[in-house]
Amino acid sequence: xxxxxxxxxxxxxAQIAKExxxxxxxxxxVLNQLPGVGAQTRARIQAMIEQHDYVQNHAARHLRKGxxxxxxxxxxxxxxxxxxxxxxxxxxxxxxSGHRLVVFATHEDEAVERRWLRRIQDQSTxxxxxxxxxxxxGIAEMLMAQNIPVVxxxxxxxxxxxxxxxxxxxxxxxxxxxEYLISLGHRRIGIIAGPLHLxxxxxxxxxxxxxxxxxxxxxxxxxxxxxxxxxxxxxxxxNALLDLEDPPTAIxxxxxxxxxxxxxxxxxxxxxxxxxxxVVGFDDVMYTxxxxxxxxxxxxPLAEMGKMAANMLLRLIGGxxxxxxxxxxxxxxxxxxxxxxxxxxxxxxx
Amino acid sequence: xxxxxxxxxxxxxAQIAKExxxxxxxxxxVLNQLPGVGAQTRARIQAMIEQHDYVQNHAARHLRKGxxxxxxxxxxxxxxxxxxxxxxxxxxxxxxSGHRLVVFATHEDEAVERRWLRRIQDQSTxxxxxxxxxxxxGIAEMLMAQNIPVVxxxxxxxxxxxxxxxxxxxxxxxxxxxEYLISLGHRRIGIIAGPLHLxxxxxxxxxxxxxxxxxxxxxxxxxxxxxxxxxxxxxxxxNALLDLEDPPTAIxxxxxxxxxxxxxxxxxxxxxxxxxxxVVGFDDVMYTxxxxxxxxxxxxPLAEMGKMAANMLLRLIGGxxxxxxxxxxxxxxxxxxxxxxxxxxxxxxx
DNA sequence: CTGAAAGCGCTTACAG
DNA sequence: CTGAAAGCGCTTACAG
Numbered sequence: 001x002x003x004x005x006x007x008x009x010x011x012x013x014a015q016i017a018k019e020x021x022x023x024x025x026x027x028x029x030v031l032n033q034l035p036g037v038g039a040q041t042r043a044r045i046q047a048m049i050e051q052h053d054y055v056q057n058h059a060a061r062h063l064r065k066g067x068x069x070x071x072x073x074x075x076x077x078x079x080x081x082x083x084x085x086x087x088x089x090x091x092x093x094x095x096x097s098g099h100r101l102v103v104f105a106t107h108e109d110e111a112v113e114r115r116w117l118r119r120i121q122d123q124s125t126x127x128x129x130x131x132x133x134x135x136x137x138g139i140a141e142m143l144m145a146q147n148i149p150v151v152x153x154x155x156x157x158x159x160x161x162x163x164x165x166x167x168x169x170x171x172x173x174x175x176x177x178x179e180y181l182i183s184l185g186h187r188r189i190g191i192i193a194g195p196l197h198l199x200x201x202x203x204x205x206x207x208x209x210x211x212x213x214x215x216x217x218x219x220x221x222x223x224x225x226x227x228x229x230x231x232x233x234x235x236x237x238x239n240a241l242l243d244l245e246d247p248p249t250a251i252x253x254x255x256x257x258x259x260x261x262x263x264x265x266x267x268x269x270x271x272x273x274x275x276x277x278x279v280v281g282f283d284d285v286m287y288t289x290x291x292x293x294x295x296x297x298x299x300x301p302l303a304e305m306g307k308m309a310a311n312m313l314l315r316l317i318g319g320x321x322x323x324x325x326x327x328x329x330x331x332x333x334x335x336x337x338x339x340x341x342x343x344x345x346x347x348x349x350x
Numbered sequence: 351x352x353x354x355x356x357x358x359x360x361x362x363x364a365q366i367a368k369e370x371x372x373x374x375x376x377x378x379x380v381l382n383q384l385p386g387v388g389a390q391t392r393a394r395i396q397a398m399i400e401q402h403d404y405v406q407n408h409a410a411r412h413l414r415k416g417x418x419x420x421x422x423x424x425x426x427x428x429x430x431x432x433x434x435x436x437x438x439x440x441x442x443x444x445x446x447s448g449h450r451l452v453v454f455a456t457h458e459d460e461a462v463e464r465r466w467l468r469r470i471q472d473q474s475t476x477x478x479x480x481x482x483x484x485x486x487x488g489i490a491e492m493l494m495a496q497n498i499p500v501v502x503x504x505x506x507x508x509x510x511x512x513x514x515x516x517x518x519x520x521x522x523x524x525x526x527x528x529e530y531l532i533s534l535g536h537r538r539i540g541i542i543a544g545p546l547h548l549x550x551x552x553x554x555x556x557x558x559x560x561x562x563x564x565x566x567x568x569x570x571x572x573x574x575x576x577x578x579x580x581x582x583x584x585x586x587x588x589n590a591l592l593d594l595e596d597p598p599t600a601i602x603x604x605x606x607x608x609x610x611x612x613x614x615x616x617x618x619x620x621x622x623x624x625x626x627x628x629v630v631g632f633d634d635v636m637y638t639x640x641x642x643x644x645x646x647x648x649x650x651p652l653a654e655m656g657k658m659a660a661n662m663l664l665r666l667i668g669g670x671x672x673x674x675x676x677x678x679x680x681x682x683x684x685x686x687x688x689x690x691x692x693x694x695x696x697x698x699x700x
Numbered sequence: 701c702t703g704a705a706a707g708c709g710c711t712t713a714c715a716g
Numbered sequence: 717c718t719g720a721a722a723g724c725g726c727t728t729a730c731a732g
Contacts, residue, residue, distance in 0.1 A: 010471070010496070012725060013725065014725075014726095022702080022703085023703040023704075025702075025703055025705095029702095032727085036702080037701070037702080041702085055468060055472045056726075057472055058473055059412035059416075060413050060725035060726035062409035062412065062413075062708095063407075063409035063412075063724090064707085064725085065726090066409075066708085068409065069474070070420075072450075078437055078438055079434070080430030080636070084430055088428055091428070101452060102420070103437075103452075103453045104450065105441055112445065115445075118405060119419075121403075122405040122411075123407055123408055124408035260637075260640065286429070286430070290581050290582075290614060292614040292617035364710095372718080372719085373720075374709090374710080374719085374720095375712085375720080375721095376717090376718065382711085386717065386718080387717070391718085409709075409710090410711085411710060413708090413709080413711095413723095413724050413725065413726085414711045414723085415711070
């Protein structure tokens with residue numbers, strides 16, 4: 001080791017102890033705010049610590065205490081919107097606890113997932129937050145088998161899980177959005193769903209159906225489109241809906257990304273929102289308020305969900321038990337400018 | 351410790367060694383693929399490792415080798431677009447190296463930054479990627495003082511730094527965008543800049559000026575707006591430009607978020623893009639291709655920048671030296687559907 | 701109130 | 717080719 005490197009090396013507890021003329025044990029007690037140190041000694045050591053700007057070595061602490069101070073967040077892909085909303089809340093919670101957040105995107109690639117899982121298993125995480133609608137290699141189970149705490153955010157494909165999950169009242173969101181459109185006078189309401197094998201998709205759809213049925217409006221299968229939750233799906237399905245013999249007067253998109261796709265199609269076809277077509281989204285991600293025109297959508301409390309999930313995980317890590325394995329925060333309708341009563345007369349195909 | 355916990359505990363190298371009837375040293379050599387182990391012994395130990403799905407303890411390794419396997423990425427806020435583009439590239443590079451990515455958003459809060467810095471100083475990071483246009487508390491310097499490798503991404507406010515930075519040819523982007531609009535016949539081109547104290551803003555502006563001057567078009571200060579790089583700034587400045595006595599026929603936005611704001615204003619005022627107004631953005635973030643109409647913009651190779659920054663950092667961590675302290679990747683014009691020749695006759699104020 | 705000592709699970713000279 | 721031993725920098729019973 002060269003001299004230069006030696007000089008730049010951070011101090012150890014032993015060095016602090018030596019300088020203060022006390023034992024390492026005593027320094028450790030001061031650092032960890034443990035009792036059993038005289039007031040004067042404590043003050044002297046404290047001063048020394050501050051003077052040198054000493055920080056405990058993380059690795060040694062980790063090795064002894066078995067805590068890495070790290071939380072892993074697993075997401076499908078870095079795409080903004082929904083995931084970022086959740087991350088905001090997670091970050092906020094971790095800021096208080098002092099944990100750092102490791103972010104990992106699976107890109108739905110099994111090999112990548114397995115490699116990450118291996119890297120995680122060396123006890124270098126305190127807990128994992130799963131932000132995946134579904135998984136193929138059973139990440140949650142593998143993690144639990146290793147006694148690594150897990151909390152899943154958003155709806156998962158399994159109706160019940162033996163690990164905690166936090167979601168929102170999706171069904172109610174689907175119901176509320178549809179009911180709102182009905183209240184404006186709409187009778188033909190198109191819905192763009194996600195993949196039907198996801199429970200979260202089915203919940204939206206069930207809410208939609210319930211609202212129609214309560215209003216005595218027959219459900220027209222032609223108005224129900226299956227897609228994925230991407231913008232491109234909104235484009236594709238909006239086109240399909242508009243090309244119908246008897247097109248809808250309102251479109252309820254499965255999420256805000258789809259709604260953005262719907263906007264694009266309406267723009268291209270020169271169909272005015274909301275005069276000629278009403279649109280409702282789902283999620284209420286950051287940009288919805290700024291879409292032209294501002295999108296009426298179902299608000300999911302993303303930040304709160306993230307925060308609560310992180311706090312649940314933290315409690316699990318602390319060895320506490322959770323009151324409930326499943327928490328649902330409430331969705332709500334945010335009325336902005338994308339909906340209006342249907343215009344009289346059929347919409348012309350353009 | 352209860353029996354249950356005992357059972358779930360992960361194996362140690364010592365246990366593997368005992369089972370295999372060899373020393374810990376030998377197991378370690380096999381695990382780290384070091385020479386000095388007989389082929390048979392190696393095979394036997396290898397089998398044992400696989401059988402037990404043994405993974406080295408991260409904390410112990412970290413303590414001995416002084417490597418955490420962690421890279422920290424510091425960003426201002428989680429907002430998507432630009433930052434996510436960079437993150438994609440970073441993740442890709444780290445996937446190969448095996449490092450995990452810690453993400454931290456400063457929210458431009460000094461207290462938060464200082465707390466993070468402290469947490470970082472305990473040797474629990476291998477290196478830091480800075481994705482901040484500027485910083486108030488001198489993060490880069492503090493990190494360097496602690497011998498923690500740093501690489502900054504995107505342009506920084508300092509013209510020169512004593513740590514590596516990676517950016518793109520912003521000036522050229524400003525020039526190219528303006529030149530393109532001129533080539534379409536535009537003479538009055540509005541530009542929405544970012545904060546003028548940022549070098550990155552001034553580079554765009556200098557490119558804009560250069561293109562105008564080369565074309566013999568006088569620079570009209572009224573057409574130059576200062577804003578911030580958010581969507582709201584695009585809205586505000588687009589309104590200002592449209593309210594001018596002699597409004598521009600094209601608007602060059604400082605980034606794509608601003609361009610989205612411009613779109614919104616044009617939509618509200620029922621000014622058609624590109625027939626009545628041309629718009630150019632900057633960055634080429636994920637959603638630009640999907641804006642209605644698809645936005646013509648200056649492409650920054652965000653993923654490549656992130657990847658290269660990560661690789662530079664990795665090299666620094668490995669003790670290698672870098673060829674250059676400053677790398678600039680090239681920007682390019684991506685022509686989509688938001689520009690057209692100016693319509694004849696003045697644009698009516700609406 | 702204070703401190704000597706064991707030990708967390710590895711890696712790495714070094715000796716055989 | 718193989719292994720005993722020191723040590724990375726802490727925390728934590730335990731003894732004084």
